[in-house]
Amino acid sequence: MSFKNFRLQLILRLALLVLSIYLLAWIGFNPTYRSTFIGLALLVLLQVWLLIRFNERTNKLVLRFLNSINYDDFTEQFHVGGEGKTQRELAKRLNEVMEKFRQVRAEKEAHLHYFEVIVQHIGIGIITYRPDGSILLLNNAAKKLLRVGQLQQVQQLEEVSPELAVGLQQLDNGDKALVPVRQGVEQANLAVHVIELSLLGDRIRLASLQNIQSELEDKEMEAWHNLIKVLTHEIMNSVTPIASLSASAHEEIESYTDTEAEEVTLLREELEDIGQCLHTIHRRSDGLIRFVQDFRNLTTISLPQVGRFDVRELLKEIKTLxxxxxxxxxxxxxxxxxxxxxxxxxxxxMIEQVLINLVKNALEAVREKKEGVVILRAYHDERSRISLQVADNGYGMTQEAASKIFIPFFTTKKTGSGIGLSLSRQIMRLHKGTISVQSEIGKGTTFTLRF
Known part of the structure; x- marks a missing residue:
């Protein structure tokens, strides 16, 4: 017989058990009823065992619930049509708690996914790691910035930048540092900021990486522009009257040397020497004025007039030229x-001007080589950007010279003014692009333009 009322079942089971025990006691150990006594004893034991099992159903229900929580298995469902109102209410409440757990976990996973998407899509590189160097998170911006895949340890960054690997481990909470990183043929400067967090009792370090090379170059060019404006202004103010006076004096002496008047008291040879000196001063003053005008070009570049053109045709025209x-x-x-x-x-x-300047520099670098070669190359880089290269097999330059090659006034040539490459970098900056150099002594130099 099956009863759905838990209490009624429990009462009937207890009543039946009591009745069985009573009969067992009434019969006693009478030998005549020995088989009946044994049967009743077994029946009592069976009823006790069934009563225990019946009572353990609730415990098993609660145990299933606790195991589901312990193993994060919130798919468990409890049968509501149990034995009685109390059992049904218990199963119903347990199902409601499980549903609440499912909602909370779904919300938690949604928020986690939301923040993961944000972290992976922001433009600033983020690395989270433990004090022992094991990396927990490396977002896409950091991978792109460092040009690495998934890493397990901070120490693996030594291949990219030893300074960065050491800095991430040695910087204290709240410290900032400027770390140089080599990205292929390009040099970048990363602003690194490290903070320390406590997550469930564990110390977690969070480092943000931001490439500020562009901002540094902008500030550098702005500083050079201001310096050039001051220098050219002061030099022009001083040189212009000297050039004017020397020209006037030279003309006066020329007029005296052309005459045969007796009142000329200086010897003609002396007048000619003075005139030659003044002429030299005038000529050098004009040269200095033209030199200053060249530097002024660095601060007066007009905005580019952007249009689409075929790179192949441009390179062919430069080769013909x-x-x-x-x-x-x-x-x-x-x-x-x-x-x-x-x-x-x-x-x-503008781009043609930059390429011609680079090609001329490459020509001068290989002029004295027996088999000099200059290569004009165009291609798509790993980020699908159009890149142009001017490479030569000349004698190359030192790393120190390569790091200073784009600074105004700096030149490795005996007769160079140090303007061309600075002008080229400024033109590339106006195009939102970059120009970089890679050189090795004895193997040559390669300039790369990326758009």
Missing amino acids: MREQFSHDHVKLQIEVPPDSLLLAADRS
């Missing part, structure tokens, strides 16, 4: 471009 000079110096000029056309959105005349 430079053909005579390369032929005269017995240097080979090669062009390497992909078979498909590359359309670049930029100011064609």
Whole structure:
């Protein structure tokens, strides 16, 4: 017989058990009823065992609930149609608690996914790691910035930048540092900020990485512009009257040396020497004025007039333009471009000016080599950006010279003014692009323009 009322079942079971015990006691140990006594004894034991099992159903129900929580298994469902109102209410409440747990976990997972998406899509690199160096999180911006895949330890960053690997481990909570990182042929400066958090009793370090190379270059160029404006202003104020006076004096002496008047008291030879000196002063003053005007060009570059053009045609025109000079110096000029056309959105005349300047520099670098070669190359880099390269097999330059090559006034050539590369970098900055150099002594130099 099956009863749905838990209390009624319990009362009947107890009543039946009491009745069985009573009969067992009434019969006693009478030998005549020995088999009946044994049967009743077994029946009592069976009823006790069934009563225990019946009572343990509630315990098993609660135990299933606790195991589900312990193992984070919130898919468990409890049968509501149990034995009686109390059992049904218990199962119903347990199902409601399980549903609440499912909602809380779903909300938690949604929030976690939301914050993971934010962390992975922000432009600032983020690394979270333990004090022992084990990495917990490396977002996409950090991977892109450092050009690495998934890393397990901070020490693995030594291949990218030893300074960064050491800095992440040695910086204290709240410290900031400027760390240089080499990105292929490009040099970048990362602003690193480290903070320390406590998560469930564990110490977690969070480091933000931001490439401020562009901001540093902007500030550097702004500082050079201000310096150039001051220098050119002061030099022009001093040189212009000197040039004017020397020219006037030279003309006066020329008029005296052309006359045969007796009142000329100085010897003609002395007048000619003075005139020659004044002429030299005038000529050098004009040269200095032109020199200053060249520096002024650094601060007066107009905004680029952007248009789309075929890179292949541009490189061919530069090769045609430079053909005579390369032929005269017995240097080979090669062009390497992909078979498909590359359309670049930029100011064609400005980019042509930059490339011609780089090609001339490369020509001078290989002029004295027996088999000098200059290569003009166009391609898509790993980020699908159009890149142009001017490479030579010259004698190269030191790392110190390469780090200063874009500074105004700095030059490695005996007759250079140090303006061309500074002007080229400024033109690339106006195009939201970059120019970088990679050089090795004895192997040559490569300049790369990225748009």
